[in-house]
Amino acid sequence: MTIDMSQFYQVFFDEADELLAEMEKLLLALDVSAPDSEDLNAIFRAAHSIKGGAATFAFNDITEVTHMLESLLDRIRKGEMALTPEHVDAFLVSKDVLTMQMDGHHHGSSVDQNAVGSVCQRLKALSLGSAADTPALAAAVPESARFEAAPVADADGNCSFHIELPDVPQRDVDALAAELGLLGTISQESLADKRVVFTLTTPESQDSIVAICSFVLDPDDLKITHGGAEGSLQSSGAPTGLPFTGAAQTGTDAAKPSAEDPGYGIFELEKTDAVSQPAVATTAAVTAGAPAAEAKNFGRRATDKEGASQESSSIRVGIEKVDQLINLVGELVITQAMIEQRISVLDPIQYERLLNSVGQLTRNTRDLQEAVMSIRMMPMDYVFSRFPRMVRDLAGKLGKKVEFVTRGAATELDKGLIERIVDPLTHLVRNSVDHGIEKPEKRRASNKSETGRLTLSAAHQGGNIVIEVSDDGGGLSRDRILAKAKQQGLPVSDTMPDADVWQLIFAPGFSTAEVVTDVSGRGVGMDVVKRNITAMGGTVDIRSVPGAGTTIAISLPLTLAILDGMSVKVGEEVYILPLGYVIESLQPAAADVKEIAGQGQVVKIRGDYLPLIPLYQIFAIEPNFTDPSQGIVVILEADGKKAALLVDGLVGQQQVVVKNLESNFRKVAGISGATILGDGGVSLILDVSALLRSSRQLNADPVFS
Template sequence: MTREELRAVFIEEAYEIIEQLDINIINYEENPSDKEILNGLFRGVHTLKGSANSFGFTALGSFVHHFEDLLDRYRDLETSAPSNVVDLFFKSVDVIKETMQIDMSGGEELPQSYHQTLDAIKQQLDGGNTPPENDTEALFDLSSEFSDFTPHERSTLSQSIQDRAIQEGKKIYRIVLRFDPDIYHRGYDHGRFFHLLKEKGEIIESTWSLRDIPDSVGFNPEYNYWNSVEVIMLSSESLESLSEVFMFVEPKEYEICPIENESIPRKVEKIASESENQNASESKSVPHNGKEEKRSFVKIDTLKLDELFDSVGEMVIAQNFLAENEEILRLASPTLNRTLDNLNKITRLIQKRVMALRMVPVHDTFEKMKRVVRDASKKVGKEIEFIIEGEETEVDKTMVDLLSDPLIHIMRNAIDHGIEHTLQERLDAGKSAKGRVSLRAFHKGGNIAIEVRDDGAGIDRDKVLTKAIERGLVSAGEDLSDQQIYALIMQAGFSTADTISDISGRGVGLDVVRSSIEKLQGKIEIDSKKGEGSVFTIWLPLTLAIIDGMLVKSGENTFIVPTLSVIESFTPSPEIVHTIKGEGEFVDLRGEMIPVLRLNRVLGINNEMPLISESILMCLESDEGKYALLIDGLVGRQQVVIKSLGKALAGLRGISGGAIMGNGDIALILGIDDLPDLMPMEKE
């Protein structure tokens, strides 16, 4: 693996570690007596420190080094970290995130809070440091940790090393370590390399010079005083293989020399060979111990999963083609039919399992919201009880990555503007002092729902409507449902807040939420009761690669309507069909006037004008509200694999994609939100 490939692996793992740091600190704040949480924090930071320095992330490595010291201090103390230190933990993670980005981009500037936070860490360390108790007499031969031989045996071992090497078919190496004084700041120490060397062979002897070690008063634990450490080891590895252990230190800091001795008799070679054969036979005869083997996991690039999924999609299409092929059906062979049925079952099973590979729990995304809630509640000075439910719910990996930003906006809005502004307001309303915000995920009807609920004051319906009329978004006499009025707060720049907040505002950022959810082929619904609270529900398909759709006919063409947008289908009676001059055709659906959109006319399929009362209408929900789509026929419901239309057709309005049907025909997926914008063409 090249250095660049290793660097890419480090960056991926570093992001995972950094994300987990926030979660661990939140958990530690909730359970300060749990030292294991603090130990987990320390291990993550320690791993990050060593890897960062190895790949040239020097600013990050330097900062993390001191952060690690701070964590280590509270690991040793009986008392837990006070609230101001926990705040410093969070600030440190923020600095780590920013510094990581700067180091990745090759920039030389540091985050604004870098030095301020680093000084705060040093101040904490200076306030609690005690002089080290290590003395020169306490130093011992560290190789005892990595060898099966005790120190008093080593004087006699040196005489038989070469004999053992020949008998076991191994080589003797002399390794000299001359690490620079700053080796610890780079995330390494002698012990780490001893562990790595032990994986390559057996450490026999090590010699440590004590002449440059100061007394306990002048001893600095961050400084390497071991100017020279000599190691003798047995190994069957090559010189190049041993050199890989030291690939992240300077060449001048180590030296590896094989030790040769031609004077040793060669007759022991036969003994060694016999010994090896005996060991081999013994190893073959060793039975399995019967213990259950540990499960192993492999990290896979999501692009490879996408390619696999596309291939499975092609296989499904090919299988459907076989099942619907008229020539094969005419054969009427029971054996062939059983084979095709079996092929269908296997294909569906493979498709299901490949889909499962892309599915991950929303747990990590939900856990990240704890930090958002904590910071937002402190910023506005409100006590918040945060509840998470359904974090084990699984969705497509691609969707999980894109969910964070919309959820952050909604969570901040719930805390800043959903929960009452003052404690007295809550008490007067008969509520608890703590505001309650819940985040819940669940499956429903083949889709996933993510619900953010608060028990605040709710959305003022009249205030929203008045503001919308002032801005010209709706007319004064327009009849709108509560949901349509609440949806107005997701218009760009729309806000009813009396004061401007740097955290959020109902409408400030909610237009971003809506557009982000639409990119995920989902929709967002808002429900609210004044004085009781609000509920924001995000509806998403389980995966972006497959869509659950209704197949409809218009002329000779087949189209797919996403079922997430379908409310109902019906054939209207003549008395509920109306034509309004200058406005178009409408249908009165249970007291609600819904515009009718003729699919064949809008897409230019033909100019036929069938009677609405003799046609099928499909009531759909779009960003602009409900409308009835007039179609020639309803074929059925089916899951289809989404295919891109390519760059040439990417901007085609009213069409969001395509799918290959079982008979080989191509069906276009309708863009439900775009079709109403094409209605003026129909009116003309």
């Protein structure tokens, strides 16, 4: 029977990605001087799971690296080796290598074999090096490990194994007995607690036994000991000079069940004794093995349960399914609005019950919509979690000390936005580490602690999410920005307000860094950051105090799918203006509207002259009013520019579900999308920034106040 394994590849890659991310997170959080054993166990488990998966799919290179990683971790978590920063570094590097290998298998990208080799070397060196540091422990372990691992062969080269099974159905026991019988002679006996112990004499190695058993049960639950009863015990004959790593590795693999159990201490004693008294040792090990294995089983079951509850609390669903669901609910909301509109003309007394039912439907629909929208929401942690590593590496590279703090990682944001915020945020964090936070010497000179602090925070604020990147570094230099701006010919004055000066750094090609490093300073970037965020409907705000630090605040709408809109009417057409751009709307007095020859009209509003954009003219509609003093002007602001949009009237304010116009049509100038109104009709959403831009093109010279 052949199973097409490739169908499971995706699951493995997804899982491994998560495990690697988890591992990295834990490694970074690890306190080197006093590591939490729970964390170490979790890291070990992650490595172990990846190894298991990789072995299943025969990704041998991954198996190899994880194996070394796992062995080292295993010894650290058992306290046989002290954790050092070098370990953490090596683990992080091996995580990167694993990611690279994973990508290699997944996307067919190239794998740097040198990196793989060097990481293996590093892990090997670490396990060797530390062995010498802790001689007492090292001595104890190989002895016991060797006792278990070194094959005990009789004259024919046959070994005798005691294989203790966990509690499995009789059917499986029979199947195993039949399979193992093919390897050699097998006998079977039951323990008091109905578990079964096989005694197998075979020329095969322990690995083959494990391989066979693993079809039926978890090899970790399996307890294999080398029986000395039949063969002459030759523990003295086994090579005593066995290199420590080798022994440790076999030890971890083969002796894992015993070494891992909580009854380890006692068991270890028994075994250490056993070295000096081999004959007794075998029985001692076997008898001690039963309760120990039991205790171990118990422990494993407990962790399994924990794992299971975590698994069942989330399911993996394709994003397109979720999007479809959201679309359908959007339809439902529209249909519901239609019904509501239809019944609003009914007599409330005669149709009381119908109206009540529809009222209930309205509430349910709204709840449903909220619940469904929340599916797409993901915690900011998804983004934040990739920064600790980056900051650590960057700080190391730049010789700075940076403490990285995140706040509000549980704040949720639409998945689509989350993915698009990663790049801009990465850029901002890089900038903060590179330019914001000073070198330790400089910080000491200005009476600050050597370690800079970089804070990444997220919080809800009304219908928006505000993400802040703030550092306690030197702050932006007003003079330098202004000088640079003048040099680049930007329109600046020395009396500009700070906020305007800070916005200058978003100008394309603007960098005040004196030295261009490979980290940042090329001046490409901030403008891209700004553009990306604006494209998401967000804003960027900078606060900076010289000597005390800089905070860059990004404000984003919670979701792209729903938009607060103001509906305006021109002639027979209804358009939606995104509310975020609307400042106010008013009817100007006839005296405030001025004509500029060949430039169109301007409206004077509180002393400012704003260009007037007649929507009917842009969209060639027959309006009800062409005179601004009879219609309504809506003051809009986008990209820091204001303009007055002339419409016939305001219809109302509502939340609209944004539909893409391009999916069946093409991009239309001045239109950012469409939505379906309560009556089933389609209304177009205006692209305010484009409108303002095109109006500026119409009036070649921008109108200044």
